[in-house]
Amino acid sequence: MSPNAKQLTNTRVLVAKIPQDVAPNKSHFRTVVLTEESPALQNNEVLVQNIIFSLDPYIRHEFAEGQEETKVIGFAIAKVVDSKNVGFPVGALVLSPSNWESYTHVSRPENIAELLRIDELASPKVPLSAYNGILGIPGYTSWDSLHSVGNPKAGETIYVSSAAGTLGQLTGQLAKRKGLRVIGSAGSDEKVAFLTKELGFDAAFNYKTEDKREALTRLAGERGLDIYYDLVGDDTVEVALDLLNPRGRVVSVGILSLHQNQAPPAPHNLVNILFKQLRFEGYLVFERTENLGKFWEEVTPLVESGEIKFKETVLESGVETLAENYLALLAGKWTGKVNVKVASL
Ligand SMILES: NC(=O)c1ccc[n+]([C@@H]2O[C@H](COP(=O)([O-])OP(=O)(O)OC[C@H]3O[C@@H](n4cnc5c(N)ncnc54)[C@H](OP(=O)(O)O)[C@@H]3O)[C@@H](O)[C@H]2O)c1
Known part of the structure; x- marks a missing residue:
């Protein structure tokens, strides 16, 4: 009607x-x-x-x-x-x-x-x-939180969980454009291949078939991690806290595991925050939309030209x-x- x-x-x-x-x-x-x-x-x-x-x-x-x-x-x-x-x-x-x-x-x-x-x-x-998605609130969240909380610097290493998802795809590509080494995880081999072959991630692993600690320790290597961009809110954070370098950052943005009522994590190594002087900071987009115009100005041409890809x-x-x-x-x-x-x- x-x-x-x-x-x-x-x-x-x-x-x-x-x-x-x-x-x-x-x-x-x-x-x-x-x-x-x-x-x-x-x-x-x-x-x-x-x-x-x-x-x-x-x-x-x-x-x-x-x-x-x-x-x-x-x-x-x-x-x-x-x-x-x-x-x-x-x-x-x-x-x-x-x-x-x-x-x-x-x-x-x-x-x-x-x-x-x-x-x-x-x-x-x-x-x-x-x-x-990429040019909407999820894309803006990725762009704004990565810069304002993650403070990424060329040469650093970032690890992005749920990297093949809406926020993860953009976060990894933005970090790559800034000159970071980018590691991601996703829940299938096809998604892992998409990250490394199509989006240009340096490395990725399947968190469902590999042990997260073993895979992330291997891929971080001697350089360790400087940023953990957390989209899942699960026990992966405990691994990241061990692998982060002094003055590393945890950008807490998503809680995918909690949306499904999985048990919240209880990391036993929070002492890393003190001794490595880490920053662990949450980000909520609805209180921080003041840079939307700048986001569209910067990211729209990159999406139009295909320099930033999205699925x-x-x-x-x-x-x-x-x-x-x-x-x-x-x-x-x-x-x-x-x-x-x-x-x-
Ligand atoms: N803080 C904010 O202001 C803000 C703003 C927007 C979004 N968010 C949050 O950011 C997170 C990501 O959002 P999105 O839109 O980009 O979602 P998304 O990553 O596209 O979500 C879907 C994917 O999540 C993965 N997934 C589901 N359960 C999982 C688990 N237990 N562990 C790991 N991965 C899991 C699945 O991929 P796999 O096949 O890889 O498992 C699925 O394809 C969400 O929690 C969302 O609510 C926060």
Whole structure:
């Protein structure tokens, strides 16, 4: 049904409260199809039609008191179909903090503040889906955290976990361009080959088939590590703390293992932080978007020219497939960003 009419047909995924220590599975999600009144917008609010969902490893569940089921928060490239916000007029293309549903009413001030117009800056030389990944918030996170927290210097060695993923692909390539030696890990031999043969990593290993300590010690060699760019938040950090050189850095950005309710790590060697004067620092993108313009200025031409490569997947399917594709993403089925295109522009 047209969004201009009083009613909307909205396909929506709902998620149930997932008990502690249980990894998300299919039974936690259900899809409903609802006929709803098109919302009467208040000042600054917009209604968007979601076009290309970005499947991000985290999904935020926001349960109000006493609620056992809620909408799923997930970013999307979306089209504004109704608006009370001059910055986001009808027809504008935005990055939207949407829900897993056909139409999202963006009404909370913190969500309105997260809306980003992309129609004015999207490059015609790259697919639009790239703004969910390498040229979107994940790419910016990689670029900004590597520089602001990692402080990479030519000649140093960086180790990137989940290196074939959205952030990992860019982090490794940016570090390489800065003159670092780059080591990565990923969960299949195909991904490992992609890192070394296509993205130019100096070395990589399969963390599922090799012992992490043995592989990383061998690949770091006598030069050791200077930066651990942590996207997984698992016990690999204990190995890295042992291999880091004095004044090395741990850039804590992702917790892929915890998204699947794996036990959090309890490193026994934190004393390395003291004696090697290491820096262990977390990074959260939503508090640090002030350099987005600079990021697009610097990285867009590199992606357009192919100097920076990226692998992503665009699935064309319905809202009702988001949960199963999300679970497959966590299981490592795809390489890089997974987009689900649910409507045409
Ligand atoms: N701090 C921030 O502001 C910020 C911003 C954006 C993203 N993030 C976080 O950064 C992390 C990476 O995000 P992304 O979008 O680049 O995801 P991603 O790496 O593309 O995630 C998917 C991949 O994760 C890997 N994976 C899943 N479980 C794993 C585990 N237990 N150990 C190691 N690898 C595992 C799988 O690859 P394999 O086949 O290699 O296992 C899968 O293909 C996420 O935790 C995300 O939430 C943080």
